[in-house]
Amino acid sequence: MQQTRLDTARIRAARTVIDPVFLDTPLYRCEALEPVLGCTVSIKLETANPVRSFKGRGTELVASGLAAAGERAAVCASAGNLGQALAWSARGRGLDVTVVASRFATAAKLDRIRALGARLELVDGDHELARERAAAIARRDGIRLVEDSLDVETCEGAATIGLELAARAGSFDTVLIALGGGAMATGIGHVLKELAPGVEVVCVQPLGAPALTRSFHQRRVVTTESADTIADGVAGRYPIPAVLDDLLLVADDAVLVQERSIITALRLLLDHAGLVAEPSAALGLAAVLEAPERFAGRHVVTIICGSNVDMPAYRRWVTPAPTS
């Protein structure tokens, strides 16, 4: 395969740097989901850790690198999970972290960022405005700008999930990966294409935030004017060219799903798997719901990449509609 920006030896080495609390997460078959979905379903659960998302894998690499380089501070833009994870990884290493987020971000995520001791700055706009503001802070203060998906550590961290999946290759056919900035898809995809090339890598993004999926299919960066989805973790509009290049090398497909499928998937995960997922984490099952014939009889692994939800919204999503 052509070279991505990633390197499997570095990804293996990353496992020795990342706090074990983020590694070797549960991977198990969930038969109760299968009659509904028409395929064999395994769960890779990335929520049972101190930040309730997979992002700690990458921020551990970022923060240990900063500490080793004698840096004292960093700034990132985040929809909430990266910021929370970076705050967690930085706290134990004496690093000051500023997180820039949209004021429309999930309140529970913002609360946790503050509780973990990071400085939180809110912008009156979406995630792309937060990215601009974070870059401006980095320039002004001369500190490291941590850019999700662009910074290779964020991809390498996510890629350690790929190592764990590759160790079980042969037992499943397809991995469904939420697609936002692309760190998780390119990271896991890189490892699977190298170590388990028979596994199909399918990225899933909401129809309401389709920039990277459209870019994948058109093989060039496509931006969108707006992003409108409950899947806050993947609501970017400006794909990063280097990430797209990698994605084109390692993903087999990228698909878009409707909001109502995401909500149905959230409810299935709660009702049949006993799992709280944030909307981004339900994208994989939403893809199965929208194309059951495509996955029929296959064994899919879906990565439950986060569970940070605002409870009032979550309760609305998972409450069955009243029957009249």
Add this chain to the structure above:
Amino acid sequence: MQQTRLDTARIRAARTVIDPVFLDTPLYRCEALEPVLGCTVSIKLETANPVRSFKGRGTELVASGLAAAGERAAVCASAGNLGQALAWSARGRGLDVTVVASRFATAAKLDRIRALGARLELVDGDHELARERAAAIARRDGIRLVEDSLDVETCEGAATIGLELAARAGSFDTVLIALGGGAMATGIGHVLKELAPGVEVVCVQPLGAPALTRSFHQRRVVTTESADTIADGVAGRYPIPAVLDDLLLVADDAVLVQERSIITALRLLLDHAGLVAEPSAALGLAAVLEAPERFAGRHVVTIICGSNVDMPAYRRWVTPAPTS
């Protein structure tokens, strides 16, 4: 310490027999729970596996032993989790399993037992009647009766949780363990008393099903006329003498909690930890809620031992009361 029925070398060996999907479960600090509870809280999560409870650890030992002995069938009484786990462990080994349960058992558990291919027989009474009926079937058919907590494999399986906790000893003060038949408490307690004697072992049972806790305090078997609790997994009435003897050796305390505390704990786990727990799995946090001064400033580990709930009941438990 005086000898329990358990042996740590055997428990270590058990790890090589149990399917890894049940082992090395997440253990992580959940800071979002801490302001509410007034202590440091870590979660040991036993629900991210194919049967959504810790019981697979024990049934793997039971089923592999049966298969090695050339047995073809077994019967157990179960509130649902043991039956589900035994059905799972037996399926891959060609063993026929009959599960006897109360017809009042959690429907979701009974559905999963059936789905896993076990024969399910319902009795018109509580768990103790199911135990009698299972024993009668075993005698009639000449097959192995699997008795939770009495059969040492069920305790040794649970005790492998203790090994995982002991490996992290020094980071926490107290382990809170749901108390039902006593397999989990005696298993984990045995290992901790041997490998990490500084850790306090606190068992927690519902006030509505207090038989083993009363027995512990009176140092003799105390039975109750009835059991009335939403914590279906621990609603026994007839403690097993040999299990009580072990419990007296390895538990530091046993406490009783009210139903409303269990419900509050269920809600806390959902709202602040993003975890679905069954009522038995919320007993530990219920104990903290009822005695915050006892645990203030301490670091407690609570074992989330199962997540098999009937969703309509679960939704009622975790729905905030309407404010008038």
